[in-house]
Amino acid sequence: MILAIDVGGTHTDAVLLDSTGVVGSAKVPTKKEDLLECVLQAIDQVIQGCPVEQIEKVNLSTTLTTNAIVENKGEKVGLFILPGPGINPQTLLIGEENVILSGYIDHRGREVAPIYEEEIIRGIEKLKEKNIKYIAVVGKFSTRNNKHELAVERIIRKNYPQIEDVVLGHTLSGSLNFPRRVATAYLSTKIKKIHKNFVYSIQDALKIRNISAPVYLLKADGGTVELINSLHKPVETALSGPAASIMGAISLVDYNGTAIVLDIGGTTTDLAILVDNVPLFQPKGAIIGDYKTLVRALYTKSFGLGGDSVVSLVGDQLKIGPERMGPAACLGGPCPTPTDAFSVLNLTDLGKRELAVAAYQGIANSLGLEVKEVAEMVLDKVKKIIIGHINEAINEFKDQPVYTIHELLENFTLNPDLLIGIGGPAHLIIPLIASELNWLYSIPKDTTVANAIGAGCARTTAIITLRVDTAEGFLSIPEYSYRETLSSSSRITINEAEAMAVDWIRKKASEMSIPRSDLDVEITESQSFNVVDGFYTVGRIMDITAQIKPGISSMISIDKEAVSK
Amino acid sequence: MKRANKGTGLVFFPAFDWAISATHPEREERLLYTRDQIFEEGIMDLPNIKEYRAGIASEKDVQRVHICVPNVSAVATESHLISAGGAIAAADAVLQGEVKNAFALVRPPGHHAMRVVHGARGFCNINNESIMVEYIRKKYGNHLKIAFVDTDAHHADGTQDIYYNDPEVLHISIHQDGRTLYPGTGFVDELGGPGAFASTLNVPLPPNTTDEGLHYVLDNFVLPVLEEFKPDLVINAAGQDNHYTDPLTNMKISAQGYAQLNEKLKPDIAVLQGGYSIEGALPYVNVGIILAMAGIDYSYVKEPDYYPERRLQSDRVTEQIKRTVEQLQTIWSKRNSVDLNKIFGKGRYYERYRRIYYDTDGIQEEQKEKIYRCSECTGYRLITSKARLFTGRKQTAHIVLIPHHACRSCQEVGLEEFHKLKKNEKSDFVYLQDSENDLYLSNI
Incomplete structure (x- = not known):
């Protein structure tokens, strides 16, 4: 059996999977301040009555690293860069202390200028003053020749043995992009300690529960990494939430063709693309918080539209989202939402219809329309917004620059004709959009725990x-x-x-x-x-x-x- | 025409699967190291850079510029059409108001391709930047005034030929003296046809000219001329073969020199031309140009073997450049008071005869041209072009050109001439290129 946990923004889900599917599930509220605790709560609930020795593998998708990055938590980082000629290196100084070295490597991996030990030692002095013990070393073209990064590491370790960790840029990705390599190394270094503490706590907690199965973390690329191996590049485990939902779609729906996955939540919708059951990647790497990185990630497009998005009137135009003020009015929430529009039109028996009608009465009065007419306008607008985003995503791939005649003439286009819906409001919204586009649609039955299932089914990449x-x-x-x-x-x-x-x-x-x-x-x-x-x-x-x-x-x-x- | 006030468009099309031949300077590897540098610098991630995908120029896009003998597909392959399509994508980005300026970093180059094309010369089959300009004139208005500044080390004889008699297009070519380099033309006294005198300008520079000399020409001649001409669009045909490491030329320009040139010239669109120091120059020059166009600090862009004294040039070179610039200043200032009859004769037709050599394809062409000296417009033109291909086969083309803004009479006479030729010439090729009516006909 596989035990899988997905820490989402609002809920943490745990599922137990045997080879044929879900045999148990649990849902607990996510505590942002103590992710470990809610993970353990979810585990404890789901393994009740289950012989733990049957668990062969534990897969975990958490928001730990994403949150740390977005909230700018973590250790102070000393950043050594070897920028060589090009863009002004001042723009890359994102460390809490930065040292620019004069050595550099060119595009063929040739050493053009050597490194000077004194420069590095002077840099180390600055770090010592500020008691910075987490260090990232990143050179331009270090993927073509890592000699400088390795030498700088040696000199740092020799002259500053008290350091906790040194991360070298070339180990993080083979792709060319120095600013992204700097950001990736910086983030990896910054969240090392937070991540490490989490990893050890999980290990201890599982030991106490007699779970000895190997533990894996989900990465942004939809694959997993063994807990211990994740210590090197913790930044890879950021953005695993969207990856979990995409893997969920793949594990629950089988389609040989091009499909759009919409994970519709209360506040936002995440859009992904599958071609023959394989997800498309973010072309250059993930954007995490404000940082463009080289972290491999599945393509997702997020937009502020969900079942609980606030519907308001701006002038005589309806506006939907991007904020959420609470649950839908029919469930006692404060404002009219898309979910309420379905309620008004008797398309759902969720909550109390009269509350939904009341919530829309104000807008209906201002526009001089019946409440039902307004509800129809809202659904129309929801359709338009989502279809707009679907088209944008398709065009993004169509307009992707290519560098050979062969690829240019091939004229790659995506022709999706299936919508896969995940998340609470999916069963309401997806059929509307599919019928507008004249596509097929599929809403897997375990959709509310699809993310946890996705995390559980993912394999190592x-x-x-x-x-x-x-x-x-x-x-x-x-x-x-x-x-x-x-x-x-x-x-x-x-x-x-x-x-x-x-x-x-x-x-x-x-x-x-x-x-x-x-x-x-x-x-x-x-x-x-x-x-x-x-x-x-x-x-x-x-x-x-x-x-x-x-x-x-x-x-x-x-x-x-x-x-x- | 709505114009953006920021952002730089970049069309990067290195044609990694195309070469003239395996070891030819125009081979797959040419922009490989430029790609490495651009990608490693993270240029495409910069907030004011937007990357565009190259398109494919249509047959008609090519016909607006060229008479391809016997037809477009015989002289232009997909690689050429994509290179021209890359320039067009850059133009659209600027003229649709999406970006302030754009750089088409595309290959193969185009500036040696003349109006009549029997094959490749100077590594060029079709003239990307002229195809782009004719596309712009068609789509965004044929009243636009356009200035080309060609900074390739070789004289832009192709673009000069195409705009030879077009007063709305100013063509300035700055290059290594034709006595010392292919194609052997581009002297101060080449000033265009009777309908467009002094809208062709050439600045031949002596070998070993450095950034200092290039910027002297810019400051003292090119920029003042542009100031007076007041173009709607400035196009830089951005050759990079006057770099101090280029294997084919003898110039001494650096990446900093190129970047500063772009900062001063402020081209709306730049289109790559030659440049064959693919490791020592192109990665740095291209990054320098892109940053300069985008208004980003380029002062850290330096070749591995650069040192500031590379700006210095010998006094002899400096003196020679000063003399050339003086000559050109005089020509430019007196251009409106020149008696054109003294230069082009008093006849109703101006005739010229030329031999054109296609070094890349080994073709010899002989061209006779008659320009009708119309008082209402720049006049229709008749060209007879005889070519001997390297196989020994001969082909002859008879061409009627009706220019932009042709008067009614020139339109009518031109069309009559075409029909007459079509009837008479049974074995030769006959073409009509009617720019005014966007009409391109032939007897094939």
């Missing part, structure tokens, strides 16, 4: 970026600080490089004890360039990215809602 530059004579995998010198006669082909990337990720998967049946490896990017000097080809540059796709664990085979065209 991993990614590696392989760079081969035979002209410069190296092969490297930045995420694993791996670098190998190649002889000048090296003739690695693109096929060999791809095979190498796949081998590597398989090897990593076995170290992470990912079951073979969950090893869905794919090459997501593969580029190869001849390097020409004068009129001679002197080598080859190859960039390959391989990943274990996010998907549903083979331990689970829930009866899915099959949708067919």
Whole structure:
């Protein structure tokens, strides 16, 4: 059995899953100040009467790291950067103390300027004065050569043995984007301690409850990471909430085609896109709070519209959201909401209809219309807003810049024709939109705990970026600080490089004890360039990215809602 | 025309799957290191940068500029149409008011492609920036006054040829002296046709000109001329091959020099041209240009081997540049009092004869052109173009051009000429390019 917990904004859900589906569930209110406590409460409720030795795995999706980042909690960070030439480095100084070093590496991974130990030691003195013990070291192009970052770490450890942790930029992602690498390293360093405390507390708490199964955390990419392994890059576990709901949709609905997932809550709606049961990614990485990062994340588009959004009148125009003032009026809330509009029109038997009618009376009077007419206008507006966001999301992918003739002519477009609805108000809103768009729709039956189910079904993911530059004579995998010198006669082909990337990720998967049946490896990017000097080809540059796709664990085979065209 | 007051559009199309040939300077690798630098700098994440996807230019977009012999698809492949489509995407972003200015960082380049095209010359098949300008004139109004400032190290002979007789388009080319570099043209006395005298201007610079010399030309000639011409749009054909590391030229411009140029020139749209120092120059020059266009501090953008003394140039070079600028200042200031009959003769037609060599495709072209010296407009034009392809095959094209704002009579006579030619010439190609009526016909 799998025990899965999803900490949401309002509720924390726990489910117990056996191979065929949900065998138990619990819901407790989320306590933002003490996430650990509500996680444990939910666990205690759901495992009542369950033999804990049958639990094979615990999957956990929390808002811990997201909250810490958004609320700017965490340790003071000393940031060492090696910016080289380019954008003014002053714009990147987001650490509580910042040190700019003069050494730098170029785009081919060549050292252009060396690092100076004195500069680093002077920086360390500043950190000591402020008692800063969490350090991030980030170099421009450090993914092409990590030499400087490693050397700076050595010098810091030698001269400042009291430090708690050093995070190196190149280990966080193989992608190019120095400002995002800086932000990712900064956040990872900042929330390290908070995350570590949480991890150890969870371990202790599970031990007390005699749960010895391995524990995994859900990441923003819809995959999981083993609790202990999450200590290195805690920032990856931010934004796991939307990822949980997307994985929930995939675990409950089976559709070979393109689908839009709408997770409709009380205040906001999260939109995601699935193509043949695989979610689309955020092209450049997650945006967490105010920070653009290199954290791999599933694509989501959030907007301030939910079942409890406030409906008001601005001039003679209806306005819906983005705020929520409380529950729907029919349930005793203070203002009219989309849910009340359904109530007015007798489309739901939730709460008291007369309260909903009363809530809309003011707007109806101002517009000189019947309450029912206003309710219809509200639903019309809800449809328009949501369909507008669906179209925007589709266009975002359609207008995505491409860099080859092949891709440009291929003219990638998304043609979704299924809506998957999750969340409380989904059963009311989704059919309306689907009929307007003339699409199919599916609302899985366990929709209220879909996020927890999603967290429970998710399997472990991993990614590696392989760079081969035979002209410069190296092969490297930045995420694993791996670098190998190649002889000048090296003739690695693109096929060999791809095979190498796949081998590597398989090897990593076995170290992470990912079951073979969950090893869905794919090459997501593969580029190869001849390097020409004068009129001679002197080598080859190859960039390959391989990943274990996010998907549903083979331990689970829930009866899915099959949708067919 | 609504215009935005901030934001820079960027169309990046490196054509990572296209080359003229495996080791040709125009190969897949050309913008690879530029991509690395742009991506690593996080340029696309900057709040005032908006990235746009390149489009594909249509056949008609090409026909507005070129007579392609025998047809568009014979001389322009998808890569060329996308490069031109990239320039068009940049233009739309600016003219729709989405961004203040835009940079089409696209390849292959275009500025050596002339009006008549039998094949590729100077790595160019079709003229991206002219295709963009004709698209702008069609979509956003043919009254717009446009100024090109071509800063590629090679003379922009193609764009010059296209706008040779068009008084609404000012074409200034700044380049390494034609006596020392391909295509061997672009001298001070090339000043355009009888209908557009002095709207073609050339600033040949001696080898070893540095940032100092380039900025002398900008400050003392280009900017004052633009001030007087008052263009609605300034287009920078942004070649990057006058960089001090470029393998094909002998100039000494730095990334800082390019960025400062952009800051002064304030082009509405920049379109990449040549530039073949793909590691030592392009990554830094392109980042410098983008930052300058976006109004972001570019003072930290420096090549690994840059030092400030690179600005210094020899006194001989400085003197020569000063003389050239003086000559040009005189030409510009006296342009309205010049007796055109002395230059173009008193006949009803002005005729010119040229030989054009296509280095990339090994084509020899001979061109005879007759321009009707109309008192109402710039006059219809008749061109006979004979080309000998590298295979030995010969092809001849007879062309009638009816310019923008052609008078009724020139429109009628031009059309008559086309029909006459079509009837007579059975074996040759006959074309009509009627810019005034956006009409493009041929006998094929």
